[in-house]
Amino acid sequence: MNIVVLAGGISTEREISIVSGTQVCKALREKGHRAILMDVYFGNVEIQPANAFPENYDTDAAAAYMRGFDGNIEAAKAAQKEFFGPKVLEICREADVVFLALHGENGENGKVQAAFDLLGIVYTGSGYLGSALAMDKALSKKLFREGGVPTPGGVTLHQGETVKSTAGYNVGLPCVVKPSCGGSSVGVFIAETEEAFQAAVAEAFSYESEIVVESYIKGREFSVGVVDGEAYPVIEIAPIEGFYDYKNKYQAGSTIETCPAEISAEQTARMQEYAVLAYNVLKLENYARVDFMMDDNGDMYCLEANTLPGMTPTSLLPQEAAALGMTFADLCEKLIQVSLKK
Structure with a gap:
């Protein structure tokens, strides 16, 4: 298939998005797809629709091109540049599917998804409604309480x-x-x-x-991926120092991650049930990752749902998939296939 891996953007998670997008693009290329990497905000004026999806492609060079705009973000925002960069929508229309490797506000809040729905562009992940609900933690917590999902x-x-x-x-x-x-x-x-x-x-x-x-819930932190309505193995996240903040999420060696988590079968089943319930309450589709705390009494609390979780080989969802025997490339392929079903 011809696939655009859309990453970058202007959120505080721009760099993580580029890392995710680079790894996804490489994995999809390994699977035989003609995948290309594009920055949703800055685009690429050098790409032509007639040869947008070449057989041979340098993903690292595409990522370097994207990082070349890192110093221009504030100036571009101040100039009120329109959100979709040059050639982005044009090339996305030519793709069989767009793999959303975006993270943060303008990738996960439903706006990109709504625009793509209007334009008939097929994409991975949840639709605009579920994306918006999950992105707003205040609203998602209210829906959790009303839907029977325990939350702080x-x-x-x-x-x-x-x-x-x-x-x-x-x-x-x-x-x-x-x-x-x-x-x-x-x-x-x-x-x-x-x-x-x-x-x-x-x-x-x-x-x-x-x-x-x-x-504040004192205890152990966990995450559960949900793909096509099915809960994946529970992963435990144990930062060596402090809590699971930005540094501990992305700095190698800062966190001990155990998958499957070392908890009882009953606790595993209950947390997976809550993850699927949260997924349904927020009207999510295709895949997501749901985060939890569990206190010393074994009581569980759902913190939030992430509709476009990190997608590097060492990210949480890929680790859960690996526990099921799936390679990173297999997972990328599956996320595309479940998204195409909608």
């Missing part, structure tokens, strides 16, 4: 309103403060004092005008 208690704060103490929000200390629509734990803080809470709120508001404050 918390409140949503909006910029400009008077900030109370943690006791006023009934969350206690320590607590978690995070942007409502962020990703990769960017702007997430664990506040252990009132002073730290007030500072965390101010810092989180520097990222977005809506933030979530929730009770």
Whole structure:
């Protein structure tokens, strides 16, 4: 198939997206597909529709071309450049499917998906509605509670309103403060004092005008991939220091990841059931990754769902697939096939 792997963009997760896209493009090439890598925001004026999907292709060179725009992001945003870069929509229309390797706000919030739906472009992952619901942590937590998915208690704060103490929000200390629509734990803080809470709120508001404050769950962290409505093996995430923040997610050797997780069969089944329930409550499609905490009593709490999880060979979802005997390339192929079914 002719495939565009769409990555990059202007979110805080741009670099991780380029890494994911590079690995996916290489894997799809290994499977015999004519895959190319494109930056959703900056495009590539050198690509011509007539030969957009060549038999021989240098993926690393394409990634280097994308990184060449890294210093131009703020200037491009200030100039109010339109979101889709040169040739992006034109080439995506020529593809059999677009593999979305985007991460962060303008890749996972449903806007790209909605545009593609209007244009008849086939893409991987959830549709615009599920993407928007999952991206908004305040809204997804409300839907979790209404749908019977256990989630930490918390409140949503909006910029400009008077900030109370943690006791006023009934969350206690320590607590978690995070942007409502962020990703990769960017702007997430664990506040252990009132002073730290007030500072965390101010810092989180520097990222977005809506933030979530929730009770801190002390315990073990897990993630469960859901592909085509089926839960994958549970993976445990144990940072060597601190919590699973941006550094611990992407710096090699910072986190110990165990898959399948060393928990009981009953706990595994229950967490997988909650993952599928969360997937359905948020109206997700094709694939996603659902994150959990489990306290010392064995009580589980769903933190959020990620509709376009990281896709490097060492990312969480690929590790879960490996536990099922699937190679990284096999997983990339499967994500395309389940997405084409819709």
